[in-house]
Amino acid sequence: MAARRILLGVTGGIAAYKSAELVRLLKKSGHEVRVVMTRGAEAFVTPLTFQALSGEPVRTSLLDPEAEAGMGHIELAKWADQIVIAPASADFIARLAQGMADDLLTTLCCATEAPIAVAPAMNQAMWSNARTQRNIALLESDPQVSLWGPDQGAQACGDVGPGRMLEAARLHDLVGGTASASLAGRRVVITAGPTREPIDPVRYISNHSSGKMGYALAAAARAAGAEVVLVSGPVAVAAPAGVEVRGIMTAQDMLEEAGRAVDEGCDLFIATAAVADYRPDTFAGDKIKKSNESMNLSLVRNPDTLATIAGRSDAPFTVGFAAETRDVEHYALDKLARKKLNMIVANDVSAPGLGFNSDNNAVTVFWPQGREAIGPGPKAVLAQRLIALIADQLTDKAGPAGAI
Template sequence: MLQDKRILLIVGGGIAAYKCLDLIRRLRERGALVTPVLTKAAEEFVTPLSISALAENAVHRDLFDLTTEAEMGHIQLSRSADLVVVAPATADLMAKMANGLANDLASTLLLATDTPVLIAPAMNVRMWDHPATQRNLATLRADGVSLVGPNEGGMACGEFGAGRMAEPLEIVAAIEAALTDGPLKGRRIVITSGPTHEPIDPVRYIANRSSGAQGTAIANALVRLGAEVVFVSGPASAPPPLGVTLVKVETAQQMHDAVMQALPADAAVFAAAVADWRAASQSAQKIKKTREGLPTLSFAENPDILAAVSQLTEGRPGLVVGFAAETDNVIEHATAKRARKGCDWIVANDVSPATGIMGGTENAVTLISADGAEDWPRMGKDLVADRLAERIADALTGKD
């Protein structure tokens, strides 16, 4: 897919710049032609020699290089690529991009380009969460810039949270998706997946048996059709998809907040098995067995994410797809759920123990829409995902 594709790789000045060495190697393995650009700060983390050796190409560093600038080299660089990739995209680089600043080679290239741009943000979690960065991110999204990551995890500074740059193979998958001329190219889709864990005390929680496999399969299918996917996942056992912006959450409230932050989007697919209830109060200490008898648990209702998004008056996705995992009267209950929530489609399935579907590799679903109920035969979850992704593409491109 990447054979002879021209990638202009702008390496920003962050500790995550070391990952670009592996990223370049992965791109070259796939036949991509990589033209590297280093910011001045990036040279504090990786050397031009190592970047050049792996890319098998000269490294560009200086806006005022007399040799290239005699022919307006920065303009040529910015427009000769199939895709511009910024990795790591630091808070500073994102701010320059969002506000049209051009005081070095990297920012000038980004302002002068008419080529699609993909960024892989990397920064401290507080910098990522800062309102200024989130405003800049919203501006970049509105300008059509694609995003992969950041991931959540431990950081070089010792803190934990969102801000880790996506791994090289994740960025490669996002590059392949960005260069795919599929029917969903330029479309942004939010997907929820997996279970949620609702704490009772520090060691116990309320959950369900969802593996997240169907959500991962749907995300992979949509990426293959060219979509930009934001994947909001609870603690699933299935591995997350590549080429997406992965947002890891634990609770229903966290999932709700992550979905709302990910909007606007062209479509939203709610494949997660969200717990309907949580403990009304979480014990700060492990609840002990006592001679007084069983503890009493009081429950509170979790936010209804599907209904909240379906009933938005502003910023509602053009297509909202819910899931209904039922154990009896599947069509009746799912049809009522669609009407109650206000979504466009419901993907209903029978998850009673005899089916083996919950946590299994196959699924048998019924697609419920305004046109009625359409039964699909039992098939692998990957095939269900492909079929659903194609239907979503048809709906978003006016073929449905």
């Protein structure tokens, strides 16, 4: 794990005691850690605890005359390679989502260009509240912000449900995923979202893909040091910072644009897009009128972008996705072998609350030498682990960056 400068923000909540262990683990891994505490956090853990563990002074106030004589909050914002808010209370999440800067921690988040990871911690009813979820949706649409958690289980108040902060060891591993320079020097091409196959100027054939998994992987690959090109169908997801997005509409567009991106240089190709298998045989130049009780559409097969890229003589390390509704492992392993992929990520899209149009997912990754189940959890969290796993396999196959 590459050592980095981690700014840990601690907000008010009983889970703040876990943050002390997180500091210890981060320091043990060689990271530099500085801690910023809100007033609420001081009611649960003292600044002296974090000072002793981090070896650095703890900041608690935006209006600290000594620190702010040198514009300390701007210095901290520029210092950080990664900001982690753990625990992140419902109050802090609301203020962050609205772009407020009314204390030191929110001001730092407004002033930094570093990625911000938020580890929610609150009562299950507070987490499920519609206003909290509205704020969460705002953060999920922010390419600078990643949500780590929450977990489910027993809570300090006696309730059981979602809202627990992830354990310190898990947060430590996630910091390692975002901090890794394991894709430094690599060029990554990712496909995401659905395609639309036009029937007439008004109607088209498509699917339920939201693009969220592909966009999360693009953000994770960029955080891991890669140059990333995202070839995307029509989605309502904000482009990740530092990622080049190339918009397409049809399966044929996807094939051509992905091919161009690979021709320009590609070490790793990840195909998360849900490309339509078939398209209408003919396109009606005018809107088809509703004149009969039934209408027949003749469909023809679309080109296979994933198989085409994987079948090239200069094929990059290629990762496919398999969205299935039954016999997930069987179909995934068949696709892995048939399309000559290096890895495949399979998920059951019939599972309630996971997959298409959801912020959460659960997947199993297969490659010739092994497999790993990841999740269920937020797609942003899964993306961090997937990129770390792919990077490990890519290094084993191709050697250091530039060896391909």
